[in-house]
Amino acid sequence: MKTSLLAIALIAALGTAQAHNAWLLPSTTVLSKGDVITVDAGVSNDLFVANHNALRLDGLQITAPDGGTLKPDNVAQLKQRSVFDVSVAQAGTYRIAVLNNGAFASWKDKATGQAKRARGTAETIGREIPVDAADVVVTQSAGRIETFVTVGKPSQLKPIGQGLELIATGSPTDLVKGEKSTFTLNLDGQPAKDLEVTVTAGNTQYRDKLEELKIKTDSKGQFSVTWPSAGMYWLDVNTKDNKTTVPQAKERRLSYAATLEVMP
Amino acid sequence: MKVRYSLALGALFGAPAFAAGLGVSIEVPRLNVSEYHRPYVAAWIERADNTLATTLTVWYDVRTKTNNPEGEGTKWLKDLRQWWRRGGRELAVPVDGITGATKPAGKHQLSFSEGSAALPKLAPGAYKLVVEAAREVGGREVVSIPFQWPPAAAAQPVAAGKEELGEIRLELKP
8 A cells, every 4th residue: 555655646746747847046146146046946947937846956966166066055855845045155157956866666566467666776766676676678868957156256167977968058057048058068077969958038927939949960060059038048958878887777867957047 | 728738748758748548437227126236337448358457446345343344245246247258357356447336327527537446457458348237136238339549539439238237438638
């Protein structure tokens, strides 16, 4: 009974993760001096409207300009969104990211033939699957949701080199309406060629059309965006490959989303 | 008398006697609003490729009531968005001869001679004077005037803002 409820909850959670947008929304991305900023984190269809679910912050990682890790303050998971404060005291660019690395499995129960699903980490997923399960499919997931904040002069962000990652030419907090910004998309530290990047302006609830930009990365993993208007933007990319690090998994699903502020 | 003396010196060293200079007049408009705060203003010179050649002046809240030597208002310097991004953020304020207190409505005349802290020697070429104003609970405006350096002749190109800036006059002194 307990297990089946858990399974239902997991299926619901998985459905949510796939159908909705997960986002971070920083209160400020450009500061003249050290301060405290607050960040909203939600999962919803409308950008950046907290009308569906809070984003879980288990995988929250805040990296200071000097490479050190910061702890958030005043963390709360509300009904529709999560919130946390970040004390940004140092000059330079901060990376605020929520990582979602894990694995999920689906199989048929031997006795009943019923479809079952489970989610876990690379280490635990094996234990979720019964030994006599049939048609087992294990998939690894590697997701990153992030945003950037700069105090004073921007500093170089240290590349991650794992999964999908966005590298801005210049600073990711220096974007201006009407200007062209160039980015490189990397997959495990190598240029991610021929991937479709979607760029959507926030406040989607106030317009009839989504008006998202769909841009392909070139042979060097590069792409450019000329910002049509000022505001908060959500950039997302999804792909899959077979470079799994979870032994049972045959496929790795990768996702990346960034919130970027464009100034007028 | 002074002119003659300089001419003589010029003849002596075979170089222009006067350092070229420029004057900038910035008008802060009088606004009929219920809550008024004097605007933050930055004036700077940009090269043809939009990079910052020099910051001429920055007006912000320089009061130090909480013993903050930078001034109370540094938190809002980033609202002079274009100046901030072009290089304002690399300036450690306050800077003598460049930063100062916010100014009341009216025309403010500034004068710079080449070789000073605010106006170092500029390589010959095309430039732009850019003036940006940002006001608390108000708007933001940027006005620019292109010019050639060194100026061939004395000239006074003028531009005007619509909301947050009045008349901007650049005085080129060869």
